[in-house]
Amino acid sequence: MNPSTSSSPRLPQRTSLVTLTAQSLRESMQAGHWHGHLPGERELCTRLQVSRHTLRAALHELQRDGFLEVSDRQRRRIKTAVKTKKAVHSRVIALISPRPLLEMSPSTVVMVDDLRDQLSRQGFSFEIHVSTACFTSKPARALEALTTRSPAAAWLLFGSLEPVQSWFLRRQLPCLVVGSCAPEIGLPSIDTDYRALCRHAGGMLCGKGHRHIAFVRPQGDYGGDMQSEQGLREALGGSHSLQIIFHDSTASHLCLQIEKALRSPRPPTAYVVARAVHVLTVMMFLMQRGKRIPQDVVVISRDDETFLQHTVPAVTRYAANTGQFARSVCKAARQLAEAGTLPPKAMRLMPRLIRGETL
Known part of the structure; x- marks a missing residue:
């Protein structure tokens, strides 16, 4: 055997989306987000932003590992052994957006996918909540219902305006504005300069x-x-x-x-x-x-x-460098989830100029 070959490091493996989805569901169950049964497939697909094929493969994996039981009515019951783990500290980082992932810009989709992968590598579960009601001029009721129903260690606010930011500021929930804050809003934020x-x-x-x-x-x-x-x-x-x-x-x-x-x-x-x-x-x-x-x-x-x-x-x-942006969001979200707070400062990233023929 070639010595240089035997001492070579193992190549990194990219975790499959099915495995990431199963991990997200498992950690949410352990954190006590659901009681008795899982929500329906349509709701889970929307929350996790995955296809039904991916979701079903992840659910099959959880059923095989003893986390779920399927009843005659095809409802997926959470096993009792899982439900008793409510004391586990939440490792869920949730993103709130007024638009589903497929309606976001291509660069944002790439950044979110990179962010999901980075958070998973660091042991966090990543959820996406799409809600137009949370982005109205009076979002309090919708935000209260969402954050109560699906608690998270940290919230990422995409496409948010002043009413959403003000609500999180008043409630003192750990959140990061992915974008720029409205004037006079003292929340941590990350955006292009x-x-x-x-x-x-x-x-x-x-x-x-x-x-x-x-x-x-x-x-x-x-x-x-x-x-x-x-x-x-x-x-x-x-x-x-x-x-x-x-x-x-x-x-x-x-x-x-x-x-x-x-x-x-x-x-x-x-x-x-x-x-x-x-x-x-x-x-x-x-x-x-x-x-x-x-x-x-x-x-x-x-x-x-x-x-x-x-x-x-x-x-x-x-x-902008989407990889650098995702790393900055991941680092801030991890610190927010673990410490519960971040300084209310704005992190700004300067993009590079690409010279073209229109100027």
Whole structure:
């Protein structure tokens, strides 16, 4: 036998999604999240964000290991030996989102999958709760019901606005805002440094002689969008005009707003667009109106997605490191779950500029 071969380290093995799902269910049962029987398959699939095929394979694994019994009515009863382990400290980290995983941006899906894998390696169970009721202007009742029904050691808030953040702040539940907090909300958060990013973008536009600039963003008081606007204003100062174009995230409304901007007395010659998917709509509509990019107007995407690699002309954009982002969220979530609290500070990660042909 070759000595170098025998001393080589064992290659790391990526845990299968079935095993991760079974582990999540097992830890939730041990923590006493359910009493008597498991919820139905549809609810479990939604909570864990897995397919029914994956869920059934995980349930079969738990039944084989003696954690579950299946009755004649196909209800899965939790074995008594498991139910007595209520004193086990929760190792569940839960994510709350207004949208299911498949409706999130591709980069967010990759980040969440990486986060799930990292948390599993450190012995944590990861759950995803999708609830539009928790993201209304008055979310208290829905949030109270959710956090009581499914307790967790730490909560990750995706796509949250001020009402959700204020509720967690009042209740003093351990949570991490994955994004930016609303002004005056003292919760720990992790996000891209949109203020610095847009200050950099504004500086580039000023350097190229653009005096009338538009910032295209969805409606809603999202902290990252407000930080972006602040960064642009800091870069442009008083000698340049900044027009904020709000839209409801539909292509028709976005085109209507761009048309209004084109007909204004001082139409923008540069567009900074939040959300990568909306960059495509802005560019195609401008070209449909006879605008050449970048000869007549320039476009910068504040965010990046893999599909922007295939545009012609190539889009100038800022790309965050999803792996670094996931590691930062995982580290903060683990500390939050183990210590119960984190300093109410904002962690900001600076993305890199990808130079394209639209600027």
